[in-house]
Amino acid sequence: xSPYKLRYTVYRTHPSKINPRSATDVRCSPVINFDEKYEQLxxxxxxxxxxxxxxxxxxxxxxxxxxxxxxQSVAQDSVIAIDQELDIIIDKDLESxxxxxxxxxxxxxxxxxxxxxxxxxxxxxxxxxxYKEVATQIIxxxxxxxxxxxxxxxxxxxxxxxxxxxxxxxxxQTEKISKHECGACQSDDCYVCLGCTSYGEVRSCxxxxxxxxxxxxxxxxxxxxxxxxxxxxxxxxxxxxxHQLNEQQxxxxxxxxxxxxxxxxxxxxxxxxxxxxxxDTLVWAVCGAGKTEMVFEAIAMTRNSEKRxxxxxxxxDVVLELVPRLQKAFPQDIVHAVYGGSVDxxxxxxxxxxxxxxxxxxxDNAFDxxxxxxxxxxxxxxxxxxxxxxxxxxxxxxxxxxxxxxQMLKRVxxxxxxxxxxxxxxxxxxxxxxALYRCNGLFAQGLELTIKKLFNNTTTLSFPFEWVxxxxxxxxxxxxxxPSIFQGRELxxxxxxxxxxxxxxxxxGVDRQTNITFVHAKDPEREQKIKDLRAGKYQxxxxxxxxxxxxxxxxxxxVVIDAHHQVYTKSTLIxxxxxxxxxxxxxxxxxxxxxEHVNDNILSAIKEIKKINRAVR
Numbered sequence: 117x118s119p120y121k122l123r124y125t126v127y128r129t130h131p132s133k134i135n136p137r138s139a140t141d142v143r144c145s146p147v148i149n150f151d152e153k154y155e156q157l158x159x160x161x162x163x164x165x166x167x168x169x170x171x172x173x174x175x176x177x178x179x180x181x182x183x184x185x186x187x188q189s190v191a192q193d194s195v196i197a198i199d200q201e202l203d204i205i206i207d208k209d210l211e212s213x214x215x216x217x218x219x220x221x222x223x224x225x226x227x228x229x230x231x232x233x234x235x236x237x238x239x240x241x242x243x244x245x246x247y248k249e250v251a252t253q254i255i256x257x258x259x260x261x262x263x264x265x266x267x268x269x270x271x272x273x274x275x276x277x278x279x280x281x282x283x284x285x286x287x288x289q290t291e292k293i294s295k296h297e298c299g300a301c302q303s304d305d306c307y308v309c310l311g312c313t314s315y316g317e318v319r320s321c322x323x324x325x326x327x328x329x330x331x332x333x334x335x336x337x338x339x340x341x342x343x344x345x346x347x348x349x350x351x352x353x354x355x356x357x358x359h360q361l362n363e364q365q366x367x368x369x370x371x372x373x374x375x376x377x378x379x380x381x382x383x384x385x386x387x388x389x390x391x392x393x394x395x396d397t398l399v400w401a402v403c404g405a406g407k408t409e410m411v412f413e414a415i416a417m418t419r420n421s422e423k424r425x426x427x428x429x430x431x432x433d434v435v436l437e438l439v440p441r442l443q444k445a446f447p448q449d450i451v452h453a454v455y456g457g458s459v460d461x462x463x464x465x466x467x468x469x470x471x472x473x474x475x476x477x478x479x480d481n482a483f484d485x486x487x488x489x490x491x492x493x494x495x496x497x498x499x500x501x502x503x504x505x506x507x508x509x510x511x512x513x514x515x516x517x518x519x520x521x522x523q524m525l526k527r528v529x530x531x532x533x534x535x536x537x538x539x540x541x542x543x544x545x546x547x548x549x550x551a552l553y554r555c556n557g558l559f560a561q562g563l564e565l566t567i568k569k570l571f572n573n574t575t576t577l578s579f580p581f582e583w584v585x586x587x588x589x590x591x592x593x594x595x596x597x598x599p600s601i602f603q604g605r606e607l608x609x610x611x612x613x614x615x616x617x618x619x620x621x622x623x624x625g626v627d628r629q630t631n632i633t634f635v636h637a638k639d640p641e642r643e644q645k646i647k648d649l650r651a652g653k654y655q656x657x658x659x660x661x662x663x664x665x666x667x668x669x670x671x672x673x674x675v676v677i678d679a680h681h682q683v684y685t686k687s688t689l690i691x692x693x694x695x696x697x698x699x700x701x702x703x704x705x706x707x708x709x710x711x712e713h714v715n716d717n718i719l720s721a722i723k724e725i726k727k728i729n730r731a732v733r
Contacts, residue, residue: 403694434666
């Protein structure tokens with residue numbers, strides 16, 4: 117086995133065993149093509165001979181166990197001298213191997229994220245046309261050069277902390293690390309993280325790559341050069357110095373979709389002052405109060421200081437709704453969406469809107485101000501890992517929710533977090549108060565079914581459910597919330613039958629033109645269905661809790677099926693009811709809770725909605 121291959125194997129699996137203080141004493145990289153220079157430099161040393169003799173015929177993991185002892189046999193001065201000579205070789209010989217533009221584009225693709233080696237390969241092949249069909253070896257040589265020029269760091273995905281505990285460098289958790297026999301590194305002592313496998317496998321022998329401080333400096337220089345080139349091309353940037361200054365001052369002034377109410381304006385200004393003072397702040401406002409618009413001033417102030425803003429939100433649907441609103445509000449800025457399935461995730465934007473799970477790939481302090489939307493909701497609630505990742509990405513935080521949990525209220529009470537509140541919708545109308553109905557199922561049973569047959573009722577729906585359907589307005593959109601995908605499919609079939617049987621009179625509340633669909637988190641047509649819903653294609657939509665928060669459908673009504681189910685917490689029921697009456701043109705609507713029995717979550721949700729309405733009257 118050649119020394120340079122052995123050195124890399126040791127590095128990528130257990131760098132701490134080579135040198136607990138620093139793994140950089142041993143040069144290593146993904147392919148080690150250029151590290152052949154090491155082999156040439158070491159060819160006359162005793163170390164090379166000993167390695168060749170002792171590792172002959174050994175597997176990688178077997179040879180690895182001998183390496184720390186061999187390394188100690190070489191004087192430290194020799195290692196330093198070899199490194200210095202290699203640096204000279206790098207400066208002279210590597211400059212022409214890969215052109216500067218490709219290097220710049222590659223560090224731009226990595227950006228402010230931490231990516232595994234397979235992710236880097238996929239990204240380069242997708243984004244750089246000249247690399248689409250090239251062999252893996254060529255891409256590895258590109259990564260090799262970035263490493264040797266000290267523009268990136270390469271670290272094992274599974275490492276040990278100061279206390280000797282294994283942890284995953286990507287998701288940071290320590291509990292779901294499992295040892296297995298690895299075909300890639302030929303070791304039975306390779307570890308894999310089971311906590312973040314949904315993002316792609318990470319093992320001890322899979323490196324994670326990110327830019328060094330030098331790499332970030334080079335990236336910023338490159339991006340600024342690109343901006344300057346664009347300015348030179350466009351005549352609109354040919355201003356005198358005074359005009360340029362005025363233009364910069366106006367660059368991040370928010371454009372509002374409608375004038376803010378006096379209450380909204382007061383909250384907006386108070387929030388901006390708290391952010392300017394460096395305070396973490398909770399924006400506690402009812403559903404439909406206009407929380408997004410109330411943070412515009414704080415965002416503009418942050419962007420005028422040339423700081424980056426991240427808006428982290430639980431669901432992709434909310435990201436897709438927020439992007440056009442932010443683009444209209446800040447037309448001179450770059451607003452970028454990052455979610456599962458989105459392209460160009462590497463783009464460094466002034467304002468980034470991302471789903472919660474995408475936060476794992478960003479480096480520490482990648483942003484300056486982080487706005488966490490719906491901090492009390494899934495997937496933040498009860499997930500310490502995601503909560504930790506959200507809080508390592510910035511130095512200042514704005515939390516937004518209509519239903520803060522006890523932990524957040526405790527932080528407010530202890531004055532760790534400031535708070536601004538608004539318990540009135542921007543149009544001044546009260547929150548729709550839910551109507552509660554006992555319903556032991558969607559279908560009639562026993563005596564109820566007998567009575568229906570006796571009176572020739574054409575449906576087998578239970579009386580409470582059928583009565584609610586008849587009360588629904590014939591205009592607008594009705595959202596039926598169900599606790600599971602199975603119940604959603606069952607309800608879809610039931611309502612399709614209900615519509616097709618000719619129950620289309622005005623007294624029933626539907627007609628043959630009532631279009632219905634079902635959407636859930638795993639639905640491959642989810643994005644298109646929600647677009648069609650906004651376009652008015654559907655009058656009824658069955659949904660799981662994916663439409664619970666952040667989505668505004670004008671002239672909407674809500675029916676919650678099995679409101680007693682454990683998936684419906686107090687905050688969930690309040691948020692669902694808050695989907696109704698959100699626009700000034702349609703400030704009212706119907707909200708029905710159908711339940712087999714009344715529990716504390718239902719009673720607490722209704723009580724809090726009524727309490728808020730009394731407080732603002």
